[in-house]
Amino acid sequence: MFERFDRPVRCKDDHLFTTIWVPMASLKAVRLGTSRFQHCPVGRHWTTVVPLDPKTASPSELQEAAAVHDSRIP
Template sequence: MAEWTVVRCSGGAFYETKWVPLASFKAIRLGAKRFQRCPVHHKWEMASQVPEEMQTPEVREQAAQHRDSGVI
């Protein structure tokens, strides 16, 4: 089952999304990145996972405030 993952869009915002390797119905996969709608900027942007070691409490807090639709 997919878990919520912290990602960063190309505009610099952090948010949570469901991220399953090799599967997505809401995004266009481009290697390790995805082109999907950012719930912060409300537009389509590139998004990539934020490595665990870079997830500070502030980053996690910001991401938790902005979740996408939850569709994989």
């Protein structure tokens, strides 16, 4: 389950993870329309991420995204 503002996202290199996506606010990333520039915890790089659409994403993609949360990396 995702928390209130958690959204599954995909980075430019096709890494999938979950991040906090607050509408109309920028907490720790630069907003670029529907994409954001932020750190990817999977590839450990700075990249552009876009939200995954739960309607078009496959269940395995959503599962993969849910497995990694950028604020829960040890």
